[in-house]
Amino acid sequence: MRILVTGGCGFIGHHMVEHLIKNTDWEVVIIDKLTYASNGFDRLRDINCFDNKRITTFTTDFSHPITTELQREIGPLDYIIHLGAETHVDRSIQNPEPFIINNILGTMHILDLANRQPNLTKMIYFSTDEVFGPAPDGTLYKEWDRYNSSNPYAATKAGAEELCLAYANTYKTPVLISHSMNAFGERQDPEKFIPGTLKKVLAGEIVLIHSSPDRTKPGSRFYIHARNIAAAMLFLLDKGVVRDKYNIVGEKEVNNLELARFIADVAGKPLSYEMVDFHSSRPGHDLRYALDGTKMYEMGWRLPVNFEDSLRKVIEWTLRNQKWLRKAE
Numbered sequence: 001m002r003i004l005v006t007g008g009c010g011f012i013g014h015h016m017v018e019h020l021i022k023n024t025d026w027e028v029v030i031i032d033k034l035t036y037a038s039n040g041f042d043r044l045r046d047i048n049c050f051d052n053k054r055i056t057t058f059t060t061d062f063s064h065p066i067t068t069e070l071q072r073e074i075g076p077l078d079y080i081i082h083l084g085a086e087t088h089v090d091r092s093i094q095n096p097e098p099f100i101i102n103n104i105l106g107t108m109h110i111l112d113l114a115n116r117q118p119n120l121t122k123m124i125y126f127s128t129d130e131v132f133g134p135a136p137d138g139t140l141y142k143e144w145d146r147y148n149s150s151n152p153y154a155a156t157k158a159g160a161e162e163l164c165l166a167y168a169n170t171y172k173t174p175v176l177i178s179h180s181m182n183a184f185g186e187r188q189d190p191e192k193f194i195p196g197t198l199k200k201v202l203a204g205e206i207v208l209i210h211s212s213p214d215r216t217k218p219g220s221r222f223y224i225h226a227r228n229i230a231a232a233m234l235f236l237l238d239k240g241v242v243r244d245k246y247n248i249v250g251e252k253e254v255n256n257l258e259l260a261r262f263i264a265d266v267a268g269k270p271l272s273y274e275m276v277d278f279h280s281s282r283p284g285h286d287l288r289y290a291l292d293g294t295k296m297y298e299m300g301w302r303l304p305v306n307f308e309d310s311l312r313k314v315i316e317w318t319l320r321n322q323k324w325l326r327k328a329e
Contacts, residue, residue, distance in 0.1 A: 001026040007084025012226045014043035019230035033061040063106040066113045080123040082110050096152035103156035111167045123175040125164045130154035134286035142292045143245035168243045177245040185226035199325045201264045207273040215275040218257040219287045222250035225310040249293030251307040266315040
């Protein structure tokens with residue numbers, strides 16, 4: 001079996017590649033354009049996958065069409081996991097254009113490649129909880145609930161989802177869609193909350209906690225380790241149904257102040273923090289996202305590792321490998 005992983009040098013992508021190498025005997029093909037988000041091949045080197053003979057990597061930008069020559073080099077595919085994307089909300093607010101180009105136009109090019117694969121069984125489009133917009137307390141969005149994107153990043157993921165469904169309906173492309181929540185794990189870029197908070201705690205800096213307008217209620221998320229996401233992807237390649245959607249949900253909801261305190265405690269450092277109202281000054285930062293994971297649970301999906309154990313291991317690993325707290329540009 002042969003599988004294509006787009007963005008395979010990135011954060012979630014390299015965890016996906018590692019999971020495939022350890023849990024299957026498949027050949028893995030990676031497409032990655034090696035932006036700041038990938039750290040070059042450093043993540044693949046760090047997991048001892050860079051020289052693995054089962055992995056072939058192509059440095060290319062899928063926001064441009066996949067040429068016939070490149071398709072020939074990629075070879076026949078049984079599966080595609082489309083993870084590659086521009087993902088940072090702040091950057092999308094500052095300049096939406098790269099997100100539109102990469103996340104929508106780029107997805108079209110991967111769908112076109114999928115349509116030229118006669119033996120393709122399934123393609124998973126990796127989307128986000130943010131397409132649903134903010135979730136009021138007590139609300140858990142189901143897979144087919146209405147969308148209400150709060151920022152350009154979320155809108156491009158929602159648009160790409162609709163494109164996937166259009167290809168499935170028009171061309172019979174065997175695509176299905178996953179929604180995931182805030183990922184964490186080893187080798188994450190410090191622009192993200194968990195490694196960014198650890199970096200600030202170690203430096204004795206103030207950690208900004210996204211909160212309600214009155215600065216009393218911290219924002220919250222259902223965090224999930226990238227390895228658990230990778231395991232869910234493999235589960236969906238087996239159990240998922242084409243033209244359907246699936247929520248991959250973290251174990252429990254955690255607010256960002258609780259999370260920052262946990263990080264500081266594991267690091268053995270005091271926490272200095274300030275509650276800030278991001279949303280009023282920067283519309284597009286939502287206080288709460290939440291998904292309903294019932295569908296995957298009823299299919300038999302279970303998280304391989306619980307949240308606290310996963311987070312503690314990631315913090316301890318990062319403390320031993322602090323080079324990953326240096327920002328790549």
